Amino acid sequence: MEIVAALAGIASVLVCWVVSLRLLLLARRTGQSPELLIGLGLLLVGGLWSPLMAVGRQATGLPDEVRAAVVVVGALTAICGMSCIAIFNWRVFRPADSWAAAFVVVMSAALVALALAQSFGTGWMTFARHEQGPWTRVSWVGVVIYAWSSLEAGRQHSMLVRRQRLGLADPVVTDRMRIWTWMMLTSVAASLVFASCQTLGIAVAGTTLGLTLTAIAAFLSAVFLYLAFMPPSSYLESVRRRAQPMEA
Amino acid sequence: MADSAAFEFVCSELERLSQMTRLEARGTVRLALKDAGFAVGEVRPQEMLVVLMKLMPKELVSRGIASGEEICREISAGIVRLKDERSTSTPEAVFSRLAGAR
Numbered sequence: 001m002e003i004v005a006a007l008a009g010i011a012s013v014l015v016c017w018v019v020s021l022r023l024l025l026l027a028r029r030t031g032q033s034p035e036l037l038i039g040l041g042l043l044l045v046g047g048l049w050s051p052l053m054a055v056g057r058q059a060t061g062l063p064d065e066v067r068a069a070v071v072v073v074g075a076l077t078a079i080c081g082m083s084c085i086a087i088f089n090w091r092v093f094r095p096a097d098s099w100a101a102a103f104v105v106v107m108s109a110a111l112v113a114l115a116l117a118q119s120f121g122t123g124w125m126t127f128a129r130h131e132q133g134p135w136t137r138v139s140w141v142g143v144v145i146y147a148w149s150s151l152e153a154g155r156q157h158s159m160l161v162r163r164q165r166l167g168l169a170d171p172v173v174t175d176r177m178r179i180w181t182w183m184m185l186t187s188v189a190a191s192l193v194f195a196s197c198q199t200l201g202i203a204v205a206g207t208t209l210g211l212t213l214t215a216i217a218a219f220l221s222a223v224f225l226y227l228a229f230m231p232p233s234s235y236l237e238s239v240r241r242r243a244q245p246m247e248a
Numbered sequence: 249m250a251d252s253a254a255f256e257f258v259c260s261e262l263e264r265l266s267q268m269t270r271l272e273a274r275g276t277v278r279l280a281l282k283d284a285g286f287a288v289g290e291v292r293p294q295e296m297l298v299v300l301m302k303l304m305p306k307e308l309v310s311r312g313i314a315s316g317e318e319i320c321r322e323i324s325a326g327i328v329r330l331k332d333e334r335s336t337s338t339p340e341a342v343f344s345r346l347a348g349a350r
Contacts, residue, residue: 167298
């Protein structure tokens, strides 16, 4: 199981890097903030946070100071990355709603507060060694942000499906929204299980349960990212073939 | 979000041509737009045109307006004169761009 989880994790991180770098290059070309936010979010959360936390927690051969430093950098990437995803939700799906802006501020503040509580409380060395302290609650913030993402994307997908029946939406864009919804739902499920286990005091890092969950979530994330942002032309053709506009 | 120009135009024309009250006209157009998957603040004239041709006649008939198709044709003739600007910031436009990453 360790090898399967490691392979799935590596595949997920690699796809995350490639997709996020392509999105950041796109952002440089277009000068638009959504591609910048989602590119940064994917790079920081999927491409850096997960591997940094895995190294900090499980590379027991490293000196404790190095492990603590690695988890601190991991926490910083989590704060910035999850905030980027929350800002993306607000700017893309709810740009005119002040509650969405306020929600982003609350979520980002919660992430910073957890990191500060860990720093001035049990410390990062304890987190690296035993996965204990306020920062363990970060998965719950992830659950909320990903749940919001999946709700907004799911709502938008259902609107695009109705537009597509009238021939007013590109089936490829509708499909991309569906895959993004699934990807966010996968993140909700994974974060929810991790958060519940951590809250109940069930060890997950390095255990069979943790490895199995990591393998499933990482594999699904890699597939969804690939299909959403780097779809092969044969897949796009099949999406277009399946799309049937309503008769006038 | 403010209601779009296309939505406002169709509502006022429907109110004028069908003897509906302002509230009835706006409610009818809102329902048709919901059925078509649009928010009243983001629908563009070209999209509204399709809604007028494919969904609105049925909505009007179901409200006892026999001349629904005729009314929709008349409103359609006016709506094409509205400026049609594609926004780059709608969720659809953003997700359309995201696959353009190379």
